[in-house]
């Protein structure tokens with residue numbers, strides 16, 4: 334007997350095995366938009382926690398549009414890639430000004446909004462409005478590489494175009510919402526990167542790589558991503574029970590987030606020498622009495638950062654910095670650090686600090 338049509342098999346499987354996720358209970362455009370932005374670069378389990386917190390605080394677009402950026406960043410803290418949060422805020426403002434506070438049911442109009450690209454626009458159009466627009470994420474790329482036994486890397490231009498074309502062509506009439514999710518869900522739960530669960534796969538009968546015994550060789554590997562290692566030093570300056578923090582510049586990496594001063598370790602410097610120099614350059618403070626707290630490793634985009642973290646003390650009596658690399662500063666009590674948005678490695682430093690203190 335021939336296998337059921339690919340689409341029927343997928344839709345049937347998704348109806349039985351699709352995960353119960355908060356945005357799948359409403360399919361409201363705002364919910365789809367926020368969840369899709371959060372899901373970029375972040376695992377599903379974490380996204381569910383952040384999504385629920387986000388909706389508690391910003392139940393709709395109008396609420397979000399009225400928020401202060403610092404509050405949005407604080408709520409986003411831990412998800413990384415903060416431009417996503419800033420774009421949500423910026424777009425909420427634009428929607429309130431130009432679109433009556435709602436996401437437009439128009440692919441072209443969505444693409445003009447900050448932070449919304451081809452994938453997110455397709456997700457909103459198909460998942461929220463159930464219109465036939467394709468979406469291709471890493472799960473769909475891997476699934477199609479196997480289903481259609483693609484012999485070139487999925488990011489290669491022609492292969493990429495083929496995958497998007499196929500994803501559009503396969504959408505069954507009136508079923509874009511469930512079909513697109515079924516594709517992504519199958520990739521996430523069954524057609525796994527390392528050990529695909531072919532025995533449980535509803536589309537095994539359609540899978541060319543499976544039929545040819547080539548599952549382990551698909552997707553074809555692309556070029557390895559370039560990585561850059563950076564070594565940095567950062568210091569928690571303690572003075573009379575308070576901690577010095579400063580707010581990063583708006584046009585720098587991690588714009589407007591708060592931090593402990595520090596920077597890259599130059600060739601020939603020890604981490605301690607780098608920290609003393611960086612404090613002098615950034616704040617005018619002379620620091621001494623350094624004591625190591627931790628070494629924190631952090632990866633973002635292509636960077637692999639090793640951060641040497643210290644306690645340090647102020648030499649001299651002035652507590653007013655010269656702000657050479659920041660827009661604002663505070664002397665905060667340790668318990669007040671919760672109220673400021675920090676980049677992930679500095680938040681981890683705060684957690685280590687709390688253990689020490």
Ligand code: SF4
Pocket residue numbers: 476479480523524525529530531534535536537540542543548
């Ligand atoms: Fe993926 Fe295996 Fe299903 Fe093919 S049969 S789509 S490789 S899980």
